[in-house]
Structures are given as C-alpha cells and as structure tokens.
Amino acid sequence: MSTSAPDTAVAPDTGTERPTTGELLEVTDLRTTIRTSRGPLVAVDGVSLRLNRGETLGIVGESGSGKTVLSRSIMGLLPGRGTMLSGSVRFDGQELVGAPESLLRSIWGPRIAMVFQDPMTSLNPVHRIGRQIAETLRLHLKLSKKVANQSAVTLLAQVGIPSPELRARNYPIELSGGMRQRVMIAIALACGPELLLADEPTTGLDVTIQAQILDLLAEAQRMRHMAMIFVTHDLGIVATRTDQIMVMYAGRAVEFAPTHQLFANVRMPYTEALLHSTPRMANPSHTRLAAIDGRPPDLVSRPLGCSFAARCPYAQDKCREESPTLVADAAEPDHFYACWYPRGSSTPVDPQGAPSVA
Amino acid sequence: MSLDAAAPLLTVRDLHVSFTRGGHTVQAVSGVSFDLFAGETLGLVGESGCGKSTTGRAVARVIAPTSGSVVLGDIDLTTCRPSVLRRERTRLQMIFQDPISSLNPRRRVRDIVAEPLDIWHSAKGQERTRIVTEMLEAVGLDPVLAAPCYPRQFSGGQCQRISIARALVMRPKILICDEMVSALDVSIQAQILNLVEDLKAAYGLTVLFIAHDLAVVKNVSDRVAVMYLGRLCEVAGADELYRSPRHHYTNALLASAVELDPDAPRTHAPLQGEPPSPLNPPSGCRFRTRCPRAEERCATEVPELREVEPGHLVACHFPVEIRDRAA
Numbered sequence A: 001m002s003t004s005a006p007d008t009a010v011a012p013d014t015g016t017e018r019p020t021t022g023e024l025l026e027v028t029d030l031r032t033t034i035r036t037s038r039g040p041l042v043a044v045d046g047v048s049l050r051l052n053r054g055e056t057l058g059i060v061g062e063s064g065s066g067k068t069v070l071s072r073s074i075m076g077l078l079p080g081r082g083t084m085l086s087g088s089v090r091f092d093g094q095e096l097v098g099a100p101e102s103l104l105r106s107i108w109g110p111r112i113a114m115v116f117q118d119p120m121t122s123l124n125p126v127h128r129i130g131r132q133i134a135e136t137l138r139l140h141l142k143l144s145k146k147v148a149n150q151s152a153v154t155l156l157a158q159v160g161i162p163s164p165e166l167r168a169r170n171y172p173i174e175l176s177g178g179m180r181q182r183v184m185i186a187i188a189l190a191c192g193p194e195l196l197l198a199d200e201p202t203t204g205l206d207v208t209i210q211a212q213i214l215d216l217l218a219e220a221q222r223m224r225h226m227a228m229i230f231v232t233h234d235l236g237i238v239a240t241r242t243d244q245i246m247v248m249y250a251g252r253a254v255e256f257a258p259t260h261q262l263f264a265n266v267r268m269p270y271t272e273a274l275l276h277s278t279p280r281m282a283n284p285s286h287t288r289l290a291a292i293d294g295r296p297p298d299l300v301s302r303p304l305g306c307s308f309a310a311r312c313p314y315a316q317d318k319c320r321e322e323s324p325t326l327v328a329d330a331a332e333p334d335h336f337y338a339c340w341y342p343r344g345s346s347t348p349v350d351p352q353g354a355p356s357v358a
Numbered sequence B: 001m002s003l004d005a006a007a008p009l010l011t012v013r014d015l016h017v018s019f020t021r022g023g024h025t026v027q028a029v030s031g032v033s034f035d036l037f038a039g040e041t042l043g044l045v046g047e048s049g050c051g052k053s054t055t056g057r058a059v060a061r062v063i064a065p066t067s068g069s070v071v072l073g074d075i076d077l078t079t080c081r082p083s084v085l086r087r088e089r090t091r092l093q094m095i096f097q098d099p100i101s102s103l104n105p106r107r108r109v110r111d112i113v114a115e116p117l118d119i120w121h122s123a124k125g126q127e128r129t130r131i132v133t134e135m136l137e138a139v140g141l142d143p144v145l146a147a148p149c150y151p152r153q154f155s156g157g158q159c160q161r162i163s164i165a166r167a168l169v170m171r172p173k174i175l176i177c178d179e180m181v182s183a184l185d186v187s188i189q190a191q192i193l194n195l196v197e198d199l200k201a202a203y204g205l206t207v208l209f210i211a212h213d214l215a216v217v218k219n220v221s222d223r224v225a226v227m228y229l230g231r232l233c234e235v236a237g238a239d240e241l242y243r244s245p246r247h248h249y250t251n252a253l254l255a256s257a258v259e260l261d262p263d264a265p266r267t268h269a270p271l272q273g274e275p276p277s278p279l280n281p282p283s284g285c286r287f288r289t290r291c292p293r294a295e296e297r298c299a300t301e302v303p304e305l306r307e308v309e310p311g312h313l314v315a316c317h318f319p320v321e322i323r324d325r326a327a
Helices: A067-075 A101-107 A129-141 A145-158 A177-189 A207-224 A235-239 A259-264 A269-277 A317-321 B052-059 B082-089 B109-119 B125-138 B156-168 B186-203 B214-220 B238-243 B248-256 B296-300
Strands: A023-036 A039-052 A056-060 A083-091 A112-115 A195-199 A227-232 A244-249 A252-258 B010-021 B024-036 B041-045 B067-072 B092-095 B174-178 B206-211 B223-228 B231-237 B306-309 B312-314
Touching: A023 A067, A039 A067, A039 A083, A039 A227, A039 A244, A039 A252, A056 A067, A056 A235, A067 A083, A067 A112, A067 A195, A067 A227, A112 A177, A129 A145, A129 A177, A145 A177, A177 A207, A195 A207, A207 B248, A227 A235, A235 A259, A244 A259, A244 A269, A252 A259, A252 A269, A269 B186, B010 B052, B024 B052, B024 B231, B041 B052, B041 B214, B052 B092, B052 B174, B052 B206, B092 B156, B109 B125, B109 B156, B125 B156, B156 B186, B174 B186, B186 B206, B186 B214, B206 B214, B214 B238, B223 B238, B223 B248, B231 B238, B231 B248
Parallel strands: A056 A227, A056 A244, A112 A195, A195 A227, B041 B206, B041 B223, B092 B174, B174 B206
Antiparallel strands: A023 A039, A023 A083, A244 A252, B010 B024, B010 B067, B223 B231, B231 B312, B306 B312
C-alpha cells in the first residue's frame, strides 16, 4: 500500500478484517417491472451477473436500455409503488431482494455506496457539504460530531478538493460541477464501502475534469480493494477502466465479456453497431459513421424475438420470431452474447480464436 | 461580392462579448477572430464556460457583441440597420442543443418548418406545402406522417431533424450548430452527423459546428478552432490539429479525452484544477495558470494568434514542439 497518500485516514473499517478477494455480488435473473398507464414495462429483463471483490464491471447502454434501473435494482433503491422486483441479488452471501428495509439500511453506505450522475440534485442544497459527509460517518460509524467533522475534511482532501477546511463550510451551490462530483465521491467513500455503484459519474463534466474524476475513482478503488460497477453510455470510458463489460439493450444483457475479449472479438451486432457509430479521434475527419437506423423498441409492447432485430443489418426470420438467450462463446467461455447469428470468429473448432477485425 | 475562392464568406474580427451582472463584468468572449470559408465546416471546441456558444450566438446576432465585427459577404452585421440585419439573418441559421425545447410544443411540425416562410411571406398554399414536404424528406422524415404531428410525438433525434428542416427552409448560406448532438445517444448522434454531412453537400452549406466533444468535432470539421476562457488558442486543419497540437491547452485537452480502445495507455489526467473564473481572468495568456510551460512573459504579454505553419495558427509564446508532445 502506498504510504504517500493519506489512505484509511477515515477509519473505513469498523473492526473486522475484510477479505480482499472472492465473489462479492451475484445477481441472478433479475427482473424489474414498472407499472405504467399503458401497462407493465419490463425495464430489466432477466439479467444475471457476478462480480468479485476489487473488480470493475462496466454496464453500457443507450438511454432507455435499463442500465440505471438495473443498478438501482441491485441496490434495492426503487420506489416501492408500481415496481416489482424478482430474481435474486446476493451481496456477500446475503439476499437483498425482498430483504427488510432495516437490513438494506445497514448495507447502504457502509457496504454498498452509490455515486449518481447529477451531483446538484443528489446533494442537499441547504446543508454545508462538510455536514453532509459527517452525517454519514456519524450514522454508520457512530463517530462523535467532532471526529466526524475532522474526518469529513480529511475525506475532502483525499478526493482532491483544495483548502478542504474552507470548502467543508461551503454549500453545494458554491461549488463547480466537478467539485460537487468530488463531494459525492467523498460521501460514497466515507464508510469504506465494498461495492461502489457509479451511475454516469462523469456525464455532464468537461473532458479534463472527467479525466480527473476517473483517476480519482480508480485510485480510491485500488487503495480500498473496492468492487465497482460503472454505468455509462460511453464505451470509451469503460474501455480502459473495467475488467468486464455488460452491454445492455432494451432491458436485456446482450453481450457480457472480459473487456479485452469484448473489444477484440465483438459477437453481438448491437455492440458492433455501437462501436461503429461512435466517432473516434483516431479516424481522419469526415469518416462516415455507420449509423444504426431506427430506435430502440417500446418496452411496454416488446416485439417478438430479438429486441434489436428491427435495427440489425444481419437479422433473419428467426431473429424476429425467437428471442435469443445469453450463451457462452465456444472458444471464450467467459464471453456471453445473445444472438442467433453472431459476428466475429464464431467457429468453436477454431484453435487460434483469432480476434477478428470486424 | 468577390468570386475569389480564398475570400471568406464570413469574417469575425476582434469579437468581444461581456455580460454585466450585479456589478461584475464577465468577459465571455474577448477578442476572437476567425474566417469562415464557403463550403467548409469550422469546428469550435472548448470546455463549458469557454465562450464557444456565446461566440456562436454573437455571430448569429442572437445577442449583441460588445465590440468587434461580424462581416457576412460585405455587410457588417454588428453595425448594419435592424431591417438589413433581419434580412441577412435568414442567410445564417442556428440549431441548438435541446431539440425538444427549441420547438414550439403547440404547433404542428408542418407549421414549425414553414414558420420562416410565413414570416417572410415567401410561399403560400401549395408552394408552402411543397417546400415543407421537400425539407422533411431532406432530413429523413416521412412528410405524410410527420407534417400533421406535434413535437411531443417525436424522439430527441427526430426533433433535431425537424429543427434542421426549419433552419434550412430559407436556404441559408451558413448553419451554426451549437452542441446539436450532445443530448443524443451515439447511434442517433451518428445519424444526425451523417445527415449534416449530406445536407452540407446537397445545399452547399457552410457550417460553424460548436461542440465540446473532441471526436464529434473532428468527425465533421475541415478546420478546428480551440477556445479557452474567451479566447482562441489554436486554429488548424482538423487532421493536423489532432495529429500535432501546438498549444499546450489543446495538447492537454486531447490527452484527457477517452479513446475507444482497451489498449490505449491509461494516462493520468493531464490538467489539474479547474479553469479560472472569467470574472477575473489571468493576465497575459489565459492558460498560463495551468500551463506546464508558462514563464514570466506569459503573465505580461497576451499571445496573439500567429501562423506557425501554413494554415496552423497558435496563440502561445512557447508552442509545443512537434517532437515533445506530452503523453
């Protein structure tokens, strides 16, 4: 561990030693249904995933793909009325779906924390930021007011806020967007969580500030052996900062693979389309983008078959009739995709498993 | 009117825009000069608060510049009579970021698109319908289905198409796009960017493309101008600028951007801290407080945009050497 940074200045552990490896989170067939005036909307449709301690999972999708609802469903942060959750979320062996609120409350903060996209609406506008951080520490770690306030200042320093003693006395409105996101991260890290859910943590920030926040999250994760779920619409952000990536489309996981395998050997046409429609700085100007025609389906009246079939250039009759399930690649057992006619090197007998340049 | 190919269509010189609020003056734009040549796309890129949108608005005369000139053809839009400005402005149209709030929710698409025609009494009846149909087709909407609908019946990408149709209905020479794809998903963004390229070719448009996304700007632009705290840092051909940036800010900005490549070296954030307040900008070069190469001269002397290579302008006393581009 580096001694240069003031790590563990905030006593993240309340005594018991924590394991630093092993499985932390197992989600099985999670389904979130939201009641709407037009009928039930299945926002998350049978998603399963596993995450080990210290690892990072990226969940990527466009708006309406269900990535945010999934992350909130994992945490149990959904409005009770009108939403139905089924399936299983096991966090460190404990079932969270259907768990009493008292149990969830003891987990939110000290064990699972969340960083949201919009720091302005997630922070309380009428309380000083120091108090908002100290509040978490006093509630969960039972620190005295004085110690909690001091720890809040230390945390602000750790997330790179200059003159933290002064800043602790600021209100959220007095801070820039990047600074507010640092405060959100400080609150999330305050109790030393084992899992951090970051939902679009840098969307809305400028690139230079985004780079700073991504560094900060990576550093915090490394020092605390924290697992992280990074929810974003930007494949570029997760490309270099995750161990595995789940691509979501219309509420379903359509491809799930270790990050390198995903980029080296894209199987699902939607992932391919997403990659090809993203402008890249490495390409010369006026490079024609491969746009995906149409838009995602209406989740209230989901079409039969594959959700992407209507926009997929490779779709055949089977795609419009039968819904593909997530299957493991024959050559890469960690690489899952939901497609009847996958792209890339498919042949299970292919010994090289050569990454195709699609 | 000159037929000389090198004569710019639009010339902006020493543009200043400041806002006064509560006794404080914010210099949003301080001394921006550039040319826009017929048929090109000039990208204007920078972070929030750098004044890129204000520049676009001042050029379109949505807001009045404090000083400076904006010359379109041979008419100075900053000094001409209001009636002349009104007429000239039809040649210069703007498209905004939020496609939904820039369309009147209570009007039908056909009336939204035809509004400029109605204002100028330039087409009525069948002619009006014909032009609207043509414009909706040009932006990739089905005129029969779309024309009688209201904006709320469309997605963000489709609303942006309607905005484009409305902007093009007067056949402008110049299109100013202010963060027009920022609110859209990548798959929709690609559709709109391709559409802009197609329409530019079909209608002979000249485009000022303002955005914060470096990859998006490179994709559509012939030349790119980089802005920081109210001033231009660097102007160059798009490929040239991204290949060999000469201003330290451009260099840092490019290094901050994430690339879609898992093998890309994971560099640390090249810039620490945040831009200074435009209420009280640093003396001399505005980037000097965060610049790795800043020296005394940078605090005292404002660097002017100068040509370091043909077509490559940099406002820096100590430009980045081509070899020592930092990671």
